[in-house]
Amino acid sequence: MNFETISVSVDRRGVAALTLRRHAQHNALSGLMIRELTAVAGLLGGDRAVRVVVLTGEGESFCAGGDLNWMKEQIAASREARIAEARRLALMLKALRDLHKPLIARVNGQAYGGGVGLISVCDAAIAVEGARFGLTETRLGLIPATISPYVAARIGPAAFLRFATSARLFDAPTARDIGLIGGVVAPEALDEAIEAEIKPYFATSPEAVAATKALAHALASPIDDTVIEMTLTRLADTWETPEATEGIAAFLEKRKANWVPADTAK
Template sequence: MHFETISISVDRRGVASLTLRRHAQHNALSGLMIRELTAVASLLGEDKAVRVVVLTGEGESFCAGGDLNWMKEQMAATREARIAEARRLALMLKALRDLPKPLIARVNGQAYGGGVGLISVCDAAIAVEGARFGLTETRLGLIPATISPYVAARIGPAALLRFATSARLFDAPTARGIGLVSGVAAGDELDGAIEAEITPYFAASPEAVAATKALAHALAPPIDEKVIEMTLTRLADTWETPEAAEGIAAFLEKRKPGWVPGDTTK
C-alpha cells in the first residue's frame, strides 16, 4: 500500500519503523495522515512478521498537533462535520493504542496537542533532549477533548489538569517526571536508547505480549464508544463558542487573542 504522509519499513528482526513524513509542516496531523495511520495500524496488527513498532517523525519535529489547513477547514465546517472529523482522529488513536504489538515512540523533537496524544497511545516513549511538549488547545479557545482519554490514562488527572488548562510548554525531563515519556536521551544516543527499549521484547511470546496489552487496557478506565462520544460532543460544543472563534482567528492572523493581557509579567 502506498502512503503519502507516512512511511513504513520492517527490518529482518521484525522491527517496523513508522515515520510521520510531513516535515515541512512539522509532521502536523492532516486528514490524510489520520486516515493513513488508521490503515497502517490495521496492517501492522495483522502482520505476523512484525514484532515491535517504533513511531517517529521525519526532520526535527515529532508531531506539532493539528495541521493549519485542517484548522481552517474545521472553522468552516458544520457541527456534524466537525464531529465526524474528530471521530476519525479518535478512532485512529484507539487503533494505535489497541495495536497487538509493542508500540514505542521515538520522540525526535517537539510534540504538541495531537502529538502528545500520539505519545500517550504508545507503550513507552524515549524523547530526545531538547524536545518540547504542550497541550496547547486552550490557547485557541478549544479543549484537548479527543486525545484526553489517552493522555489522562498516561499522565493522570492531576498532570492533565495542570498542563491542559494552562497550555504551558514543558521540557523532556518534565515529560519523564509525569510519565509521558519513559526516558530521555541525547541526540546521538536516541537510537541506542530505542534499541535498549525494544530488545527485551524479542524474548517475549508475541501472543502473550498482545494478551498482556489487552489485559492492561482492561484493568484501566475504559476508553469505549461512550467515552469517545462524550469527548466529541464536548469538543463540538467548544468549537461553537465565541472564544474558540477568537482564538483560532488570532492564531491564523498571528496575533494574541483578546483574552491575553498586554503585560503578563505581573
C-alpha cells in the same frame, strides 16, 4: 506499503519503523495522515511477521499537533462534519493504542496537542534532550477533547489538569517525571536507546504480549464508544463558543487573543 504522509519499513527481525513524513509542516496531523495512520495500524496489527513497531517523525519534530489547513477546514465545517473528523482522529488513536504489537515512540523533537496524544497511545517512549511538549488547545479557546482519554490515562488526572488548562509548554525531563515518556537521551544516543527498548521483546511470546496489553487496558478506565462520543460532543460544543472563534482568529492572524492582557510578555 505506499502512503503519502507516512512511511513504513520492516527489518529482518520484524521491527516496523513507522515514520510521519510531513517534515515541512513539523509532521502535523492532516486528514490524510489520520486516515493513513488508521490504515497502517490495521495492516501492522495483522502482520504476524511484525514483532515491534517504532513510531517517529521525519526531521526535527515528532508531531506538532493539528495541521493549519486542517484547522481552517474545521472552521468552515458544520457541527456534524467537525464531529466526523474528530471521530476519525479518535479512532486512529484507539487503533494505535489497541495494536497487538509493542508500540514505541521515538520522540525526535517537539510534540504538541495531537503529538502528545500519539505518544500517549504508545507502550513506551524515549525523547531527545531539548524536546518540548504542550497541550496548547486552551490558547485557541478549545479543549484537548479527542486526545484527553489517552493523555489523562498516561500522565494521570492531576498532571493532565495542570498542563491542559494552562497550555504551558514543558521540557523532556518534566515529560519523564509525569510519565509521558520513559527516558531522555542526547540526540546521538536516541537510536541506541530505542534499540534497548526493542531488544527485550524478542524473548517474549507475541501472543502473551498482546494478551498483556489487553489486560492492562482492561484494568484501566475504559476508553469505549461512550467515552469517545462524550469527548466529541464536548469538543463540538466548545467550537461553537465566542472564545473559540476569537482564539482561532487570533492564531491565524498571528495576534494575541482578546483575553490576553495587553502587558503580557510574549
